Amino acid sequence: MKYKPTQEELISYLYDELSAEEMEKVDGYLKEHPEAKQELEELQETRMLMGDFEDEEMLEPMAFMNPTKNEEWLYWRKYVAIAATLLLIITFGTLSGFKVVNTDQGMQIGFGEATLGLTEEQVADLIYQDRVNLLDYVNNTLEARNDSIDYKFNTLQASLTNEDLVRQTFENEKAAFLQEITLLTDKLGDDYKGILREIVVNFSNNIETQRIEDLRNIQAAFDAFENATVNRQLDVEDALFTLSEKVKTIAASLSNRN
Amino acid sequence: MREINLMPQTNFLVRAAKQGDVIALNQLVKQWQKRIYNFAYKYFGDYDMAMDVTQKTFISMSKNLGGLKDESSFKPWLYRIASNYCHEEVRRQSKRWVLPFMKVSSKDDQKDISNTSSNHRSEDPEKVLGNEELKYLLKKALATLPEEQRMVVIMKEYEGLKIREIAEAMDISENTVKSRLYYALGSLKKLLDQWNITKETVHYEI
Numbered sequence: 166m167k168y169k170p171t172q173e174e175l176i177s178y179l180y181d182e183l184s185a186e187e188m189e190k191v192d193g194y195l196k197e198h199p200e201a202k203q204e205l206e207e208l209q210e211t212r213m214l215m216g217d218f219e220d221e222e223m224l225e226p227m228a229f230m231n232p233t234k235n236e237e238w239l240y241w242r243k244y245v246a247i248a249a250t251l252l253l254i255i256t257f258g259t260l261s262g263f264k265v266v267n268t269d270q271g272m273q274i275g276f277g278e279a280t281l282g283l284t285e286e287q288v289a290d291l292i293y294q295d296r297v298n299l300l301d302y303v304n305n306t307l308e309a310r311n312d313s314i315d316y317k318f319n320t321l322q323a324s325l326t327n328e329d330l331v332r333q334t335f336e337n338e339k340a341a342f343l344q345e346i347t348l349l350t351d352k353l354g355d356d357y358k359g360i361l362r363e364i365v366v367n368f369s370n371n372i373e374t375q376r377i378e379d380l381r382n383i384q385a386a387f388d389a390f391e392n393a394t395v396n397r398q399l400d401v402e403d404a405l406f407t408l409s410e411k412v413k414t415i416a417a418s419l420s421n422r423n
Numbered sequence: 424m425r426e427i428n429l430m431p432q433t434n435f436l437v438r439a440a441k442q443g444d445v446i447a448l449n450q451l452v453k454q455w456q457k458r459i460y461n462f463a464y465k466y467f468g469d470y471d472m473a474m475d476v477t478q479k480t481f482i483s484m485s486k487n488l489g490g491l492k493d494e495s496s497f498k499p500w501l502y503r504i505a506s507n508y509c510h511e512e513v514r515r516q517s518k519r520w521v522l523p524f525m526k527v528s529s530k531d532d533q534k535d536i537s538n539t540s541s542n543h544r545s546e547d548p549e550k551v552l553g554n555e556e557l558k559y560l561l562k563k564a565l566a567t568l569p570e571e572q573r574m575v576v577i578m579k580e581y582e583g584l585k586i587r588e589i590a591e592a593m594d595i596s597e598n599t600v601k602s603r604l605y606y607a608l609g610s611l612k613k614l615l616d617q618w619n620i621t622k623e624t625v626h627y628e629i
Contacts, residue, residue, distance in 0.1 A: 173601040180579065180604075182586055210622055211612040215580055217625065218561040220461045224470065227456050227481060 170194055175201075179208060437494040440485075448488070452481050458582060459505050465577045466509050468562050476512055480505040499592040502584065506574055506592060513570065557625060564614050572607035575600055 170178070170191045177183045178191045195202040257263075262277040273282075283291070324330070433454070439447035459480050463473035483504050491500055565573055574593065578584045579600075586604075590597045615621070 172605050173598050176601040176604050177586065180586065207612055208608045211608055211615060212580060214615055214620060214622065214625060215561060215564070215576075215611060217557055218465065218565070218581070219558065220457065220581075221464050221470075223457055223460050223474075223477075225474075227452060227478060 168194055175205060179205060179212075433497060434494045437488070437491070437497045441488050441491065441494075448485055451484070455501060456481065459501065462502065462505055462577055462582055463509060465562070465565060465581060466573060467512070468566050472512055472516075476505060476508045479508045483508075496588075496591065499584065499588040502578060502582065502588075503592040503594070506578075509574070510570075557620070560618060560620060564611055564618075567614060568607050568610060572603045572610070575603040576607045576611070579604055 168190060174183065174187065174191060178188065183191065195205065264273075264275055264277070266273045433451070436447045436451050436454070440451055456477060460473055460477040463476040463480075464470065467473055467476075480501070484501060487504075491497060565576070568576065571593075575589055578589045578592065579586070584592065586597050586600050589600045593600070
């Protein structure tokens with residue numbers, strides 16, 4: 166069977182990507198088939214022509230990443246930061262006298278010299294003492310209040326039993342009240358009469374003017390009506406006159422024709 | 424082709440960069456940025472998009488370099504990242520429906536090209552195409568290829584990746600790479616013939 170290279174093999178041949186052995190085979194075939202050779206040469210020419218599409222220069226080359234010179238530092242930075250923070254905490258702790266003490270009664274944290282707190286019994290005593298004090302105080306205050314209330318009550322009762330005083334006060338109050346009432350009624354009486362009179366006068370005046378106005382209006386309406394009637398009559402007369410004129414003309418023309 | 428042995432110390436740099444050497448990483452970026460930029464530029468034909476993809480590619484590279492197992496496959500690995508970002512960019516553009524506009528404008532451009540080139544021919548058929556003009560036309564020719572063919576052609580012709588490396592970068596079989604190359608070259612040849620770009624009209628100065 167005769168050898169015929171495939172399209173793919175021809176392309177590989179064109180790009181010089183065949184093994185020496187295969188290359189020879191294709192070469193042999195091309196020698197015998199000038200038309201295939203011709204085609205390949207044409208493709209080769211196309212490749213050469215297309216090769217004239219030359220590279221463009223980049224107008225602005227890409228920015229480079231700056232090499233970080235102190236990479237060691239970058240690596241250690243984290244640990245240095247932690248160490249610095251610890252140092253800061255220790256310094257401030259020392260300066261402020263921060264102390265943590267562990268005793269039988271538990272852990273004690275504080276600024277400055279740690280002082281022991283009170284024992285349970287002491288605290289209980291303190292509370293008891295405080296309670297007693299408070300109770301005494303409350304008792305004393307209550308007694309004082311009682312006394313003062315009693316005294317005030319007594320005074321009040323004494324003043325109530327004094328009848329004369331009560332009556333006098335009552336009379337005084339009554340007199341003042343009556344006087345006030347009288348004053349008020351006088352004032353009211355005067356004002357009321359004046360206002361009423363004024364209202365009546367105003368009312369009658371208004372009625373009067375209203376009546377005159379109405380009469381005038383009626384008069385005007387009658388005048389208008391009269392005028393209108395007269396005009397109407399004149400119009401009718403005019404119309405009658407014109408009609409008679411026309412009738413005359415027609416009668417004349419009719420008689421002429423006859 | 425041109426770039427195969429451009430970076431002999433790449434493996435060494437990759438190894439160093441993987442271990443966190445910032446200078447090596449920078450060196451890698453410096454060495455490869457022009458390649459990736461040109462790769463994306465040829466793919467999009469657009470400066471901003473190419474720049475965008477280049478930046479993303481290198482950011483991703485520096486993030487994920489540690490995950491690269493074999494230093495020798497750095498090149499296909501890098502191009503894989505870049506091509507992924509290219510695809511993503513295209514998807515984003517099409518979602519943003521900017522692409523239809525671009526397509527319209529590129530159609531107009533196409534008309535312009537055919538007009539200008541035909542004008543040239545009628546004036547002076549022997550006239551040699553200017554460098555800039557040729558570059559413009561070649562860019563347009565590349566842009567006519569379907570995306571997957573364009574990617575393969577760029578990787579092969581301009582970036583000098585081996586067929587095996589392209590297959591690795593694009594996650595396709597070597598045969599697929601070859602057939603894409605074959606069809607792409609065929610379409611390009613047709614287009615260049617149509618625009619009358621031949622080795623006779625292209626002036627090669629020595």
